[in-house]
Amino acid sequence: MRESQLEEKLKKYLTYVIQQGASDLHLSVGDYPIIRLDGDLYRLDKEMMVTKDDMETLSGVILNEMQIKKFKEERSVDFSLTVESGDRFRANMYYQKENISLALRYIPKKIRPLQELGMPDYLYQFMEKTQGLLLVTGPTGHGKSTTLAALVDYLNTNKRYHIVTIEDPIEYLHKSKQSLVNQREIFDDAVSFHGALKSAFREDVDVILLGEMRDLDTISTAVTAAETGHLILATLHTNDSIQTIDRIVDIFPAHQQNQIRAQLASVLLGIVSQRLLKKIGGGRVPAVEILIKNIAVENLIRQNQAHQIGNVIDTSLDEGMISINRSLARLVKQGLVDVKDAETYATDVNAFRMSLESEQL
Secondary structure, eight states: OOHHHHHHHHHHHHHHHHHOOOEEEEEESOOOEEEETTTEEEETTTTTTHHHHHHHHHHHHOOOOOHHHHHHSSSSSEEEETTTOEEEEEEEEEEEEEEEEEEEEEEOHHHHHHHTTTTTTTTTTTTOOOEEEEEEEETSSSSSSHHHHHHHHHHHHHHEEEEEEEESOOOOOOOOOSEEEEEEEEETTTTTTHHHHHHTTTTTOEEEEEEEOOOHHHHHHHHHHTTOOOOOEEOOOOOSSSHHHHHHHHTGGGHHHHHHHHHHHHHHEEEEEEEEETTTTSSSEEEEEEEEOOOOHHHHTTTTOOOGGHHHHTTTTGGGGHHHHHHHHHHTTSSSOOOOOHHOOOOOOHHHHHHHHOOOO
């Protein structure tokens, strides 16, 4: 198929994703184009199957020279794609079985506030802090970037800050309002997360959004930045607050772990862990665990007792905390999600069932 025909086909598929309210498009050799809608995959079996020639030609059409070089060297590449309507997609092109595949995630143009996302308004209170570390965690594709975009937009609208985002690739686009927002994309604007984060110290920055804390150097620098008067927003691919704290500590050598516990106990503002579940009647709805650092949480982190933090969350509803299991139970009681779907996302099925039976949801 000619390059122009392939481009038109891709535009058609991406337009369909937007029109249907889908989240993702997948193109793999020997299969039909596939979209993800409300968490499930659907084949567009009225379209032609994707061929090897299609994908090889397409790679030359949508990747620039630097991306092609990286793709050949690393066998995968992250990038963003903008269509004529101005809608954007986060993309990953990769090899599987010696064939090229492409996954594209839709990034809505409109940045929605927390209330529209079904997220607790309480999260805006974290944005009233001038320094510290807020972590938004959860599996890939469960709305972390969308939540962070809402928080950055709140700051951009209400504060006079210099905000720098460091992403791979840039997802939501922020136009400066009250604040100045600069967005840096790994590979195009910076070599690495760690390098871009170190550079931010010399850029008169107030708030830093880290698309991902991937390695020891980045985590260490992020914690230091939070200690030295910056508000840091970042993501991790972890399931809950306890696992998040353990992951951060465990990435450090044993002889440094007491030090990082002390630092983390000092700078942590809170941890937001979220899942997107299929909503009864269509769409998706978030279940959210919220940990807010208080004296009890700070002491447990310092004393290497993070496994007891779940007890603090369960007994601190009046402070705004909630466990993922209780959040799931609330969604079931509100008639928003099916109990079987909720159970699949529970970190403790027994705790979920106890919450479901409780009258104090």
